[in-house]
Amino acid sequence: MPRPLSHIRILDMTRVLAGPWASQNLADLGAEVIKVERPERGDDTRTWGPPWLKDSAGRETGEAAYFLSVNRGKKSVAIDISTARGQELTRALAARCDVLMENYKVGDLARYGLGYEDIRRINPGIVYCSVTGFGQDGPYAARPGYDFIFQGMGGLMSITGERDDRPGGGPQKVGIAVTDVMTGMYAALAVTAALNHRQIYGAGQHIDMALLDSIVAFSANQILNFWVSDRVPRRWGNAHVNIAPYEVFATADGYIILAVGNDSQFASFCRVAGRAELSADPRFQTNPARVANRDGLVATVGALIRGRSSADWIAALESANVPCGPINDLRQVFEDPQVRHRGMRVDMPHPLSGSVPGVASPMRFSETPVRYDRPPPLLAQHTDAVLQELLGMTPAEVGALRESGVVG
Numbered sequence: 190m191p192r193p194l195s196h197i198r199i200l201d202m203t204r205v206l207a208g209p210w211a212s213q214n215l216a217d218l219g220a221e222v223i224k225v226e227r228p229e230r231g232d233d234t235r236t237w238g239p240p241w242l243k244d245s246a247g248r249e250t251g252e253a254a255y256f257l258s259v260n261r262g263k264k265s266v267a268i269d270i271s272t273a274r275g276q277e278l279t280r281a282l283a284a285r286c287d288v289l290m291e292n293y294k295v296g297d298l299a300r301y302g303l304g305y306e307d308i309r310r311i312n313p314g315i316v317y318c319s320v321t322g323f324g325q326d327g328p329y330a331a332r333p334g335y336d337f338i339f340q341g342m343g344g345l346m347s348i349t350g351e352r353d354d355r356p357g358g359g360p361q362k363v364g365i366a367v368t369d370v371m372t373g374m375y376a377a378l379a380v381t382a383a384l385n386h387r388q389i390y391g392a393g394q395h396i397d398m399a400l401l402d403s404i405v406a407f408s409a410n411q412i413l414n415f416w417v418s419d420r421v422p423r424r425w426g427n428a429h430v431n432i433a434p435y436e437v438f439a440t441a442d443g444y445i446i447l448a449v450g451n452d453s454q455f456a457s458f459c460r461v462a463g464r465a466e467l468s469a470d471p472r473f474q475t476n477p478a479r480v481a482n483r484d485g486l487v488a489t490v491g492a493l494i495r496g497r498s499s500a501d502w503i504a505a506l507e508s509a510n511v512p513c514g515p516i517n518d519l520r521q522v523f524e525d526p527q528v529r530h531r532g533m534r535v536d537m538p539h540p541l542s543g544s545v546p547g548v549a550s551p552m553r554f555s556e557t558p559v560r561y562d563r564p565p566p567l568l569a570q571h572t573d574a575v576l577q578e579l580l581g582m583t584p585a586e587v588g589a590l591r592e593s594g595v596v597g
Contacts, residue, residue: 190556192557193219199221204234207372211372228594242541263563270303280303288317288384291320295321313393316393318376322335345407349361360424372404376396427446445515447512461506
């Protein structure tokens with residue numbers, strides 16, 4: 190059965206994380222993704238190691254884990270777009286694609302005759318997706334930027350981290366490049382929407398994705414909390430601004446997350462804890478009351494939870510339908526029975542190591558399941574095949590381009 194995007198071909202001129210994350214999602218959905226890289230050097234993240242993928246003898250292959258995490262399902266073609274011939278080749282490929290994705294600085298590709306207007310002239314139906322830090326316009330459009338910067342500028346770090354009045358308080362970034370990942374998710378959604386629009390109305394378009402826009406939108410309910418109350422949200426550590434008790438608590442041998450979402454769940458927790466009367470206490474009877482009396486509530490609940498082990502609490506609370514859970518490291522995540530059952534690790538054959546691991550797509554389709562039949566490519570692995578199959582070039586012509594340094 191063809192996958193949802195098996196009929197779509199994408200020219201992927203993105204690098205690092207946000208753009209490659211978007212194109213990998215589209216590759217998972219069946220799109221043919223042709224990744225254009227610089228000869229000899231390739232995507233910056235090819236050198237972002239250690240760690241490196243190891244071969245069957247335990248030797249490092251030079252393939253960085255970072256690159257491997259966001260480039261499965263793609264073909265690698267190495268073209269020097271700074272040369273006139275390289276620009277011609279890239280335009281010829283774009284003319285045969287449905288989508289072009291890029292994350293160069295604003296205006297950079299236009300200097301090479303590869304901007305949206307250039308490509309639209311030869312392929313009017315192209316869906317052209319640009320991913321930049323600040324967008325295609327505005328006073329900051331020309332600025333470079335990295336995920337960390339946007340986590341600060343976009344407000345995320347103002348609500349992430351321990352409370353300022355507690356030890357360790359202060360702004361904290363998220364442990365992954367969440368701005369890049371979220372922008373990549375939005376970009377993939379935008380591309381599929383634009384493809385649907387083209388199918389109905391026949392017109393391509395330019396998609397302007399900005400990391401700053403994406404992380405601002407990511408703040409979701411916190412923004413509405415601010416607008417409705419006119420009170421600027423602050424850091425709450427592991428606590429929830431609107432719900433209590435909803436945070437991390439120390440047990441006799443570790444930590445658990447207790448996530449009480451309503452009054453009946455709190456009553457169930459109190460019964461499990463052997464303190465049923467607490468749910469009738471006017472200070473704790475309703476969620477608004479618990480939020481208003483948060484400090485006393487957390488002290489009381491914390492003292493109760495410290496008396497039993499994590500496993501004991503999780504078993505008892507799950508039986509009572511009280512939301513709770515452990516705090517796993519990544520080894521424990523992939524040892525979890527539910528994660529194992531869902532098949533969240535996949536292994537693909539790889540020419541250097543025998544196999545390469547990957548995280549399965551969370552998108553599950555009943556009729557068109559995701560397949561993992563193309564590992565992250567070696568640099569320039571598909572240059573010859575793509576140029577010969579799509580552009581009709583002969584092996585001798587490709588060889589001459591390689592001799593001149595136009596392709597890798």
